[in-house]
Amino acid sequence: MPRPDLLETFANPYPGRPYEIEMECPEFTSLCPMGGIESDAEELKALEGGAPDFATMYINYVPGDVCVELKSLKLYLWSFRNDGIFYERAVNRILDDLSAAVKPVWMEVVGDFNIRGGIKSVIRARVGARTPAEK
Amino acid sequence: MPRPDLLETFANPYPGRPYEIEMECPEFTSLCPMGGIESDAEELKALEGGAPDFATMYINYVPGDVCVELKSLKLYLWSFRNDGIFYERAVNRILDDLSAAVKPVWMEVVGDFNIRGGIKSVIRARVGARTPAEK
Amino acid sequence: MPRPDLLETFANPYPGRPYEIEMECPEFTSLCPMGGIESDAEELKALEGGAPDFATMYINYVPGDVCVELKSLKLYLWSFRNDGIFYERAVNRILDDLSAAVKPVWMEVVGDFNIRGGIKSVIRARVGARTPAEK
Amino acid sequence: MPRPDLLETFANPYPGRPYEIEMECPEFTSLCPMGGIESDAEELKALEGGAPDFATMYINYVPGDVCVELKSLKLYLWSFRNDGIFYERAVNRILDDLSAAVKPVWMEVVGDFNIRGGIKSVIRARVGARTPAEK
């Protein structure tokens, strides 16, 4: 089950400057809530839980007063491991949990999911607005 | 024959946020309606139907009230397998069928077709407008 | 249904020299005989036939008295399009049909199949022996 | 000699939607009108004609009432094979011939020429304007 309570933050060391932090997390895995596009009911009875999903999560933000602590982010992402969740919900949930924790000027979460049923999916969501001076 | 009736949708879990969904479908195949640039009449008599075309279809959209269900999209794309259809028509047809089913804020379909006659073709079509806040 | 009767040959223009011919055919497609690892019974009822498989076929040989004619090879490979066949059988069948048609000194068929169930499969089969002078 | 008379068109199946067609033609070859940067007079006397040039031609457009027919485009590009023509003229000539034939909303021709004298050249020319809603 997602554990946003694990997220920790530290004070932004350069709060007056709108710089960007980008994190690439290639080891995200969760379970599909209904077995998934590639699984049928029979095969799931053989195992405890649903079919696994795999994704690379890209988390980009302009920090406000605090930054997310890296080790706590790792633990938070691990907490999806045995959770059944849809792609669209996972990406938006991470965005909600992280933006609640760090209150960024701007934040984007991109989930790049592995091929399922011969189709590769990417979900992109964001909150806030990039400041005018940004490229 | 294209089967838009196979397309199913589910309620968008984050309807108030203009996030993006991108799907890459590398296993699209259909038949050329007239045998194709690389085939002549003789060789087609030897087989039932026209010369095959192959493409990767990229389907990108900002969902409105609903999202397309992934397994139903896979079945819909399979339904072109033995259909004779021109490149331009296939891409625009998929855009019409999908945008009718999900009524997106914005949708783009890109068909990247394999080399024929030493020429590689890409067709890009879209409906709706990206919202101002998007990158 | 595979159509080995479509295969045509022409006389090897340099029969005394053990040279090699390598062909890469990235547009092989067939159907899975039982719906396939990623499909269940319900979704197949929606369409006529099984779930499609996709592969690149590599066909390499040292010709004997004849070479395979390229256009006839293309038509032969197209004839698997609506045939339900397992990976292992498809590769060995192509090797059988082609080696019967061209009686090569040596021939290898490699089928490199697209990801199914998160697993990518390659099947390699061959007949005859490379001559001692080969690299 | 360039043969614009070979170009054929067909009615645009979706005339009301400003979609894009991109074609990549990696097998363009012509002759250099003066022997070229890498050739001297002596060596050209040994052969009939000038030194060959090679390029990939990229042809991108938003169709108006008609689209260019792919097989006729292939034949038109072949017609430069034994023609002596400068890079700048070849790219602009193709743009002139094609835009006269299809009267596009917007068209771009890019010639990406092979290394000559240790220098690689790319020429980009276009007519018309992209519509405001385009990316």
Added chain:
Amino acid sequence: MPRPDLLETFANPYPGRPYEIEMECPEFTSLCPMGGIESDAEELKALEGGAPDFATMYINYVPGDVCVELKSLKLYLWSFRNDGIFYERAVNRILDDLSAAVKPVWMEVVGDFNIRGGIKSVIRARVGARTPAEK
């Protein structure tokens, strides 16, 4: 817990020919039995179980009388998901389980594990001998 009982086989369709089957499984994940090189005791208390490991498993073999059924292999590999196991043991265990199930002429299992502590590890193990006629 690894579930070799999930593995199923089917009769080799070409038993007399020593052909090869290669499978690439990029979605293998298990847990580290002691928290792993990158984790300390505190952070693991926050979650149920150890730190996750990720690998691509390559399984290559020359079949004897039977082949492994692909869907059952997928389920078998999923069964390591919440199992605490060392790299060296995981690779050798998979080799033991699979070679017991299919009794191959030759089999190789290669585990290509993600970076831990700035170090990437690959483990290769095999049983049986390639036949003399093989490449």
Added chain:
Amino acid sequence: MPRPDLLETFANPYPGRPYEIEMECPEFTSLCPMGGIESDAEELKALEGGAPDFATMYINYVPGDVCVELKSLKLYLWSFRNDGIFYERAVNRILDDLSAAVKPVWMEVVGDFNIRGGIKSVIRARVGARTPAEK
């Protein structure tokens, strides 16, 4: 300890033209102030100092009256080798030191740090504004 006193400059040879200088420095290394995401207290006692971090630093700027001298920049970056410093602070510190030394029209520092805890981080900071005529 960072040594901004090592930075030297030379007069910009084309001060009236707003051109850009981009430098890629793939050999940046420092120490983590608290042992880092992948290290625990025990292992650090075995060595003098913290766990090492590695990054590629990208330094891009539009020079004003002076340019940074390349050899002095190399020595300045070496001076972080045995310094314990957080990612966010390192990138912003380099930006502060360099912009103080060369007073650029515009400057950007990007730190692309190696994977730690399965997560790759990039930090981007900048001062000044690109002039209107820039791309």
Added chain:
Amino acid sequence: MPRPDLLETFANPYPGRPYEIEMECPEFTSLCPMGGIESDAEELKALEGGAPDFATMYINYVPGDVCVELKSLKLYLWSFRNDGIFYERAVNRILDDLSAAVKPVWMEVVGDFNIRGGIKSVIRARVGARTPAEK
């Protein structure tokens, strides 16, 4: 028409040492003798000659008493430009002409031809034997 009379040689500067010379010629073009797999009779009437083929020719050899002069090789390869010739014949013909001209210890010619009919072909031929000391 192929012009082996254009080939010139120069004395091998290190005749006692069995070293290797490898040449990659990406600009080989000829015509297909019968219009080719992708052309029909109609379209060829529109132009003077057959459908063009394109290949990269790799020419590798251990020189004996002489080496081939590079500019003369370029002219020789140009002489195939308007010649109708099959793939297998072109590669073996070049091997015959070049080995007659330079009498190498060992020579290999590899023709890597562009995709035709969705199939890519490579032809490899050689004369002589590599000396025992070679890798």
Added chain:
Amino acid sequence: MPRPDLLETFANPYPGRPYEIEMECPEFTSLCPMGGIESDAEELKALEGGAPDFATMYINYVPGDVCVELKSLKLYLWSFRNDGIFYERAVNRILDDLSAAVKPVWMEVVGDFNIRGGIKSVIRARVGARTPAEK
């Protein structure tokens, strides 16, 4: 010594259309005026001249009334071979010489220099403004 007098031009064949010419010149070499970041005084005494620098020069422009002749450009770039010159000066000097010769609507010169002291440098300079209709 740079030889701008070697530059020759020819009349732009399409003067009314603002098309672009891009040239990539990977074989630029000059000498460092002071021995360079990687050399000391001793080692330079052993040779006549300074330490060599290597770069790829990218020259892009929208021609006005004339275009630069390719062979003369090659000779002009060769003339830097034994000249001692700083990176910033070389790029701006080439921009000055070329823009004086061809009076372009817009011109950009980019020098991408090889690694020195573990640092890779790129210098970008330009004159004129891209016309509004450009991409």
Added chain:
Amino acid sequence: MPRPDLLETFANPYPGRPYEIEMECPEFTSLCPMGGIESDAEELKALEGGAPDFATMYINYVPGDVCVELKSLKLYLWSFRNDGIFYERAVNRILDDLSAAVKPVWMEVVGDFNIRGGIKSVIRARVGARTPAEK
């Protein structure tokens, strides 16, 4: 100073099977004992110690009775950080220390060092012999 005393081992879980372990360590850094090819005496006085070297170390072995423990290997490699050592000595020293600790059937150490003076160096050393059954 290299600290072989930090190396720890654990019992090989499959001692009867000659399997291989390959480790890629891209974060090796040490100091050059004499300032290095790219540094002169002046610049080194400005810092404490010599010029840094960077390498990726590849460590491959067939274990005997024990395997090297991964975290202890990481610490051992860190211990070269402030040690002045030549390339050839570093690679052979690591091979000596590791083979003394794990007494492998076969072991290879490859040091792939970053460009210095425009030259990239790789050093490969090994002890023991691969067993006959290995590839």
Added chain:
Amino acid sequence: MPRPDLLETFANPYPGRPYEIEMECPEFTSLCPMGGIESDAEELKALEGGAPDFATMYINYVPGDVCVELKSLKLYLWSFRNDGIFYERAVNRILDDLSAAVKPVWMEVVGDFNIRGGIKSVIRARVGARTPAEK
């Protein structure tokens, strides 16, 4: 003029072990003795000397009693800069000079020259024999 007198050596630190040293030198440049395949007499009169050649030199060896000192190798390779020399002679000359200086167990020199006349050339020469235990 090549300056083998600049080559210096140092005692092999591990003389009893047949390890390998590989060096990649991408900045080799010399002049063509006769202007080269791409130049004619006129253009060379405009400059002092012949047309430049560029290559990457790969130098691999198993050291005997001594190793080549890296900085002296760099100076030796620089000494070809203004020397007119054929490809085949340059590679064999470097092999002669280096093997005379270091008396290796085995040495290989590979010259990978830039495209000239649309043709890329690689020359490989070696002396000595790899020891039986080598891969």
